[in-house]
Amino acid sequence: MASISSLGVGSNLELNTLLSNIETAEKAPLNAITKQAESYQSKLSAFASIKSVLASYQTAAQKLADAKTFAVVKATSTKPEVLTVSSSSTSVPGSYKVNVTNLAAAHSIVTKPTAKVTDAIGTGTITFDFGGDIATGGAGKTTKTVTIGEDDKSLAGIRDAINRADVGVTASIINDGGDTPYRLVLTSNKSGTDSAMRINASSPELKGLVAFDPKDAVQANGSREAVKAENATLTINGIDVVSQSNLVVDAAQGITMNLVAKGESSVSVVRDTDAIKTAINAFVTAYNNIQSSAKELTAFDTTSGSKSALNGDGTLRSIQTQLRSMLSVPQANGKGGTITLADIGITFDSKDGTMKVDAEKLDKSVSENLAGITAMFSSTADKGGIGKQVNEAVKTFNSTNGMLTLATDGITRTLKDLEDRYDAVEARVKSTMDRYRAQFTALDVLVNQMNGTRTYLTQQFNALNNSTGK
Template structure:
């Protein structure tokens, strides 16, 4: 007889019995899972340690760079006149700056046209760049008399072809802009009877970026665009191309643009208006102090992480994931040894952290005496720099030594990586064990299920036979009584 569920045919609670047998057979799986959970927790703990080490290394790397201690900050008396950006090569000093002229780009405007869409003429426009010398400029007409034009040999003249489709004012504008000729073209409307005017602006400022425009082609095109400061000037100059001029501590400086680089070593001056300003460059000891404090905090962060991962919970009577872990203990010992070892140097050089106000506390953390650190930075910045980094090519200095130590421990064959790999290997083995035991449990349970199914069928069959015989005997007894 076929049965749809174990025990239905026999009336026995075989399903519950099978479930209990499966639970009993699965006990080894729980033990393996518990071990796997323990190792997963340990793996997470190692990850936390590595994260804390990376924070410490980042802080150490900053102090390991000798250029960091050369950082200079700028104090500018008038930011409306100019702004200042300092670079790695800037040095301390005081500067009086007088801006007498700002750089600007030359601008030319054509005569007005009734329509910006009406064809004007065809030909080839050649735009050259250079400087205007001598002569006089009529401010009212925007034209030069008696001037000469010296082309810049380093810049190749730009040529723009004007023909069908581009021979209107708008078409010429678009052709010039598309050519990337060093000129920005636009059409303006001045509201007059012939309002449309072509405006050309040099994309580079300075005297050497003055335009000279020649036209080969129709007379109408020449009459619109020809411009030679030393000859025919059909366009009007509305803005003179000029250099920026400034004086720094009595030295005259000329710049084609309003961004002046290296006028003062390691600085970029951005000129905004004519005027005077005083500039003071000083060593940025505040940035160094912040970096040293960050270094101390990173070290204390590592100590805090280690304390949490090695703690013992007396109530739960259970230790944290890395309690008694040899890898972590060795790591912490080596980091502390690095920071307590004295640096080499001359008799006047700083050799230990306590000289700058950084000292170890009873609980193993570091503390900063801000006043002592500030004093060390103001009196002997180079000595503080040598304490953390002795320069390019050297391995001395707490910043460099600690960075090298963390790199070693977290490298592919480092102690922390080796320990982490060991845990991963164990987890893989436990996974294999779990799968093997699970397969064995599944096989055993299936065997029990088959046996229980056979038992269910057999008992059901016996019950049916018993019921049949009982009915037969009852029937026989009924006949004999009659």
């Protein structure tokens, strides 16, 4: 069979165009499947958006389900130049008069001067005793040892060895500008008398440099105390308080005081109503975000006739209904009565179902009925407060047999079925087009051969006619 380099060349027919039209017709089912898949993929994306806003709503509800949210306080100091304060979850309202009489200080020792930081001094071990009875020659609370080897026997090497050993002491070198300017400074990493140091060494050379005994007024090796180890002392409402650090924790319940200078200050610890209102407003905003997303995802454009991914979807409507209904149920107020969202200034818009907050009414409720609000959102009785109910509802929606899970799993299975159908149809189209292409090629070759035969016969008849005419 003669070969054809391009379909239609041999027969001079528009076979390529015809084949292309046939292929377009054969692929029509693929386009339909693709449109179906795009529709279901849009639904899957829409449900992902719903899951996201529900997760935010759940987070806001969980915060309100925790009674600690309504017990949060804020602490302030009238003299932040004397002390600053911060509160915690265990803080309780109160007021305190604070008098800082002394600040905590970290022990610091300065050695005798040396000419160079690189000159060899000696090897051995340096022992640090901390706290305890070292001031009177007794035992320390803790003991740490640093080994000084051949590579560390200079002033710089001793500094590096101490810092490397991480024994609770920082070593540094200062230059006083004199003839023998270099001194080693050893400073405890913590303040207070428990971190006061007694320093000894195993070799005369190291003793001659770093040894320090706090019971001796004058040190034989020329080292001296640059900063004395001291505790912070203060009174809180007339009660004496001693702290190893300038960060005084829980001397007043749940309060951390950072002592800055000697002096007096008043500390006020009050209920943080702003934080409580912020948490409630965040809950309202999160609920409204669900409504906004639902409205967008179920919209229908009457002008164009187009509809959003979840238009008419029963799952989303059911979720909205359940969430709205649980917020309409009166809750226990912790005093034998009931309380509703409307009682604290939260109502529903009849048009779009969103919640609105009457800020003035909420302010008054938080100030006058915080116990009732706390019970409404975070009660542990029966089904719990609104916070727990919403949290459990969202968990149920997303559970193995929850409506969101069932809906998205169904869509996922449908997408897989569509993918399988697409592959099957695509394979059938390819097989059909391969058959047509072979048939068209054979037709092209046959017509080309017939055209050749026609041309040959025409030539022969013409030649015969010419011969007869002579």
